[in-house]
Amino acid sequence: MSRTTRLSSSLLRAAAVTGVAALTLTACGSGSGSGSTGSGSGEVKVGLITKTDTNPFFVKMKEGAEKAAKENGAQLSTAAGKFDGDNAGQVTAIENMVAAGVKGILITPSDSKAIVPAIEKARAKGVLVIALDTPTEPESAVDALFATDNLKAGQLIGEYAKAAMKGKSAKIAALDLAPGVSVGVQRHDGFLKGFGATDKDVVCAQDTGGDQAKGQTAMENCLQKSPDINVVYTINEPAALGAYTALKAKGREKDVLIVSVDGGCTGTRAVKDGKIAATSQQYPLKMAAEGVKAVVTYAKNGKKASGYTDTGVTLITDKAQTGVTSKDTAYGLENCWG
Amino acid sequence: MTATTTPYSELKAPNTARRLLTAPTTGPLVALLLACAFFSFSTDQFLTGGNFSLIVQQVMVVGTLAIGQTLIILTAGIDLSCGAVMAFGSIVIAKAAAEGSVPPLVAIALGLAVCGGFGLLNGLLVQKIPLPPFIVTLGMLNVAFALTHIYSEEQTVTDLPGPLTALGETFPLGHTDITYGSLVTIALFLLLAYALSSTGWGRHVYALGNSAEAARLNGIRTSRLTIGIYTVAGLLYGIAALLLISRTGVGDPQAGQTDNLDSITAVVLGGTSLFGGRGSVLGTFIGVLIVGVFRNGLQLMGVASIYQTLITGVLVILAVTVDQISRRKAR
Numbered sequence: 057m058s059r060t061t062r063l064s065s066s067l068l069r070a071a072a073v074t075g076v077a078a079l080t081l082t083a084c085g086s087g088s089g090s091g092s093t094g095s096g097s098g099e100v101k102v103g104l105i106t107k108t109d110t111n112p113f114f115v116k117m118k119e120g121a122e123k124a125a126k127e128n129g130a131q132l133s134t135a136a137g138k139f140d141g142d143n144a145g146q147v148t149a150i151e152n153m154v155a156a157g158v159k160g161i162l163i164t165p166s167d168s169k170a171i172v173p174a175i176e177k178a179r180a181k182g183v184l185v186i187a188l189d190t191p192t193e194p195e196s197a198v199d200a201l202f203a204t205d206n207l208k209a210g211q212l213i214g215e216y217a218k219a220a221m222k223g224k225s226a227k228i229a230a231l232d233l234a235p236g237v238s239v240g241v242q243r244h245d246g247f248l249k250g251f252g253a254t255d256k257d258v259v260c261a262q263d264t265g266g267d268q269a270k271g272q273t274a275m276e277n278c279l280q281k282s283p284d285i286n287v288v289y290t291i292n293e294p295a296a297l298g299a300y301t302a303l304k305a306k307g308r309e310k311d312v313l314i315v316s317v318d319g320g321c322t323g324t325r326a327v328k329d330g331k332i333a334a335t336s337q338q339y340p341l342k343m344a345a346e347g348v349k350a351v352v353t354y355a356k357n358g359k360k361a362s363g364y365t366d367t368g369v370t371l372i373t374d375k376a377q378t379g380v381t382s383k384d385t386a387y388g389l390e391n392c393w394g
Numbered sequence: 395m396t397a398t399t400t401p402y403s404e405l406k407a408p409n410t411a412r413r414l415l416t417a418p419t420t421g422p423l424v425a426l427l428l429a430c431a432f433f434s435f436s437t438d439q440f441l442t443g444g445n446f447s448l449i450v451q452q453v454m455v456v457g458t459l460a461i462g463q464t465l466i467i468l469t470a471g472i473d474l475s476c477g478a479v480m481a482f483g484s485i486v487i488a489k490a491a492a493e494g495s496v497p498p499l500v501a502i503a504l505g506l507a508v509c510g511g512f513g514l515l516n517g518l519l520v521q522k523i524p525l526p527p528f529i530v531t532l533g534m535l536n537v538a539f540a541l542t543h544i545y546s547e548e549q550t551v552t553d554l555p556g557p558l559t560a561l562g563e564t565f566p567l568g569h570t571d572i573t574y575g576s577l578v579t580i581a582l583f584l585l586l587a588y589a590l591s592s593t594g595w596g597r598h599v600y601a602l603g604n605s606a607e608a609a610r611l612n613g614i615r616t617s618r619l620t621i622g623i624y625t626v627a628g629l630l631y632g633i634a635a636l637l638l639i640s641r642t643g644v645g646d647p648q649a650g651q652t653d654n655l656d657s658i659t660a661v662v663l664g665g666t667s668l669f670g671g672r673g674s675v676l677g678t679f680i681g682v683l684i685v686g687v688f689r690n691g692l693q694l695m696g697v698a699s700i701y702q703t704l705i706t707g708v709l710v711i712l713a714v715t716v717d718q719i720s721r722r723k724a725r
Binding site: 110111112115139235260261262263267268269272273274276277278280281294297298301305322325394 | 439445448564638649651690700
C-alpha cells in the first residue's frame with residue numbers, strides 16, 4: 057500500500073464512522089424522545105429502566121409512564137438492558153440517569169441482587185428509586201415497590217383449577233420460567249398453594265423461558281411422558297399457547313385445563329376463544345403510572361413513597377367457578393396490555 | 395488458523411471401510427445411538443414412533459438453520475445472524491399474509507427473498523470488502539433483530555391463513571403422525587448432502603474450506619462461490635422461518651434468540667470442523683438429533699431442564715476434542 061492510499065483509506069474510514077455516528081444520532085433524536093435534556097424547563101425528570109425494550113409487557117409499562125409523565129408535567133427518559141438478565145446494562149442506565157439529574161428512577165430489576173449497589177449509589181445522591189414489577193433483594197434496597205403479588209396471581213389460578221376439576225384426580229404439568237427467577241418461583245408455588253397440591257403432584261415440570269415455541273416443545277414431551285395430564289399450569293400466555301398447540305395436535309385441547317398468568321391482550325383473547333381456561337391479569341401500566349406520580353410528589357414536597365404497593369391482579373375467565381372471584385373476558389380485554 | 399491442505403485429487407470421496415471408520419460422522423452417530431439405547435432402557439415412552447416423530451418436529455427449525463450454518467462453517471466462516479434473520483423472515487411472512495392482503499404463497503416468497511437478501515449481503519461484505527464472517531454476521535444479527543422488533547412493533551402476529559401453517563399438518567405413517575415440515579427438513583438435508591458429496595459445486599466448497607488460496611489457484615471462482623454459499627444459507631433461513639410459523643401458528647418477534655448458538659452447537663456435535671473443509675450436513679443432522687434426543691429423553695426421565703444444558707455443553711467440548719485429535723492423527 058502506498059502512503060496516499062493508506063491516507064485516503066484512513067480518511068475514508070473516519071468519514072464512514074462519522075457518517076454512521078451522525079445517522080445513529082439523528083435516528084435516536086427522532087425516536088421516542090428519550091435522552092433529551094430540555095434543561096431549564098423546570099420539569100421533573102423521571103427515569104424508567106426496564107429489563108428489555110422488546111417485551112410487550114415493558115413496552116406497555118413505558119406507555120403508561122409516558123402518559124403519566126405528560127399528565128403530571130414530568131419529563132421521562134427511558135432505558136433498558138439488552139436482554140432479560142442484563143444487569144450491566146441497567147447499571148449503566150442508572151449511572152447515566154443520575155448524571156442527567158433525574159429526581160427519581162423507576163426500575164424493573166433484571167437481577168434482584170446484583171443491581172443493589174448501583175441503586176444504593178443513586179439513593180445516596182438523593183434520587184428516589186422505586187422498583188416496578190420485580191422486587192430487589194433485599195426489598196429495602198429501594199424506597200418503594202409497585203408490583204403484582206405473583207404468589208397471589210398463582211394462587212388465584214390454582215384455586216380456579218381446583219374448583220374446575222370438581223374433585224377429579226389431577227395430573228399436573230408445570231411449564232415454568234427458568235431456574236431461580238423469583239417471578240417464576242412465586243407463581244409456581246402460588247399455583248400449588250391455591251390448588252392444595254405439592255410438587256409431588258406435578259408429573260412433569262419444564263422450563264420454557266416464557267417462550268411459545270419452547271412451551272410447545274415442553275408440552276409435547278410432557279404428554280409423551282404422562283399422556284393422562286389434565287391440568288397445565290403455565291408461567292405466561294405465550295407458554296400457554298404453545299401448550300395449547302401441542303395438546304391440539306394430540307386432540308386433547310378440549311379435556312385439558314390450561315391456566316396462566318399475565319393478562320396480555322393476545323392471552324386474554326385466547327381465554328375468550330377457550331384456548332386458555334383462566335388467567336391472572338396484571339397491570340403494568342398502573343405500576344408505571346403510580347411510579348411516575350410518586351416521583352413527582354417527591355419533587356414537589358420531598359415526601360418519599362415507601363413500602364410495597366400491590367397494583368392488583370384479577371382472575372379473568374368466561375367459565376366462572378363458584379367460590380372463586382373472577383371477571384369475564386370483556387373486562388379483561390378492556391384492561392389488557394400489549 | 396492453519397488448515398491441513400488435502401490435495402485436490404483426494405477430495406473425491408473414496409468409499410472405503412477405512413474412511414468410514416475415520417469419517418467425522420462416526421463419533422456423533424455412535425453417541426446418538428448410545429443415547430437412544432440409554433433412554434430406551436430408562437423410560438418406556440422413548441422408543442415409540444410417535445416419540446421419534448416428535449423429536450424430528452422439535453429439531454426441524456434449528457436443523458434447517460444448521461444446514462446453512464454447516465455450509466458457512468465448511469468455508470471456515472461462521473454465521474451468528476441466522477436466528478435473527480429467520481425471526482425477521484417469519485414476521486415478514488406473517489404480517490404480509492395476515493395484515494397485508496397478500497396471497498399466502500406470495501408472502502412466503504417475500505420472506506424467502508428477504509432472508510436470501512440478508513444472506514447475499516453477508517456474503518458480499520465477507521467477500522468483497524473483505525471482512526471477517528464473525529464480525530459481519532454479528533452486525534447483521536443486531537440489524538435483523540432490531541428490524542424484527544421495529545417492524546412487528548413487538549406484537550405477535552396471529553390469525554394466519556391456512557397455507558402458512560400447512561407444513562405443521564400431519565399425515566399418518568403406520569401408527570405415527572408425521573408433520574410435512576419434518577419431511578421438508580429431511581429432504582433439505584438429503585439434497586444438500588448430495589450436493590456436497592456428489593457435485594462439482596460440493597467439491598469446490600470443501601476445497602475452499604481447506605485453503606481458499608489453493609482453491610483459487612486451482613481455478614475455482616472462490617468469490618462467486620462464497621457469495622453463493624451465504625445466499626443459499628439465507629434462503630435456508632427463510633425456509634426455517636416458514637417451518638417456525640407452521641409449528642407455532644404465529645409470527646413471534648421474540649423467536650429464535652438462541653438459535654444461532656444452537657445451530658452452531660448442532661454443527662459442531664455433528665463433527666464439522668470450525669477450521670473449515672471437514673464435515674458434512676448429515677453429521678449436522680445427527681448433531682441436531684443428539685440435542686433433541688437428550689432434551690426429550692431427559693424430560694421423559696423427569697430430569698430438570700438445566701441438566702440438559704449441562705450435558706449439551708459437555709458434549710460440544712467432547713466433539714471438538716475428538717475433531718482435534720483426529721486431525722493430529724491425520725497429519
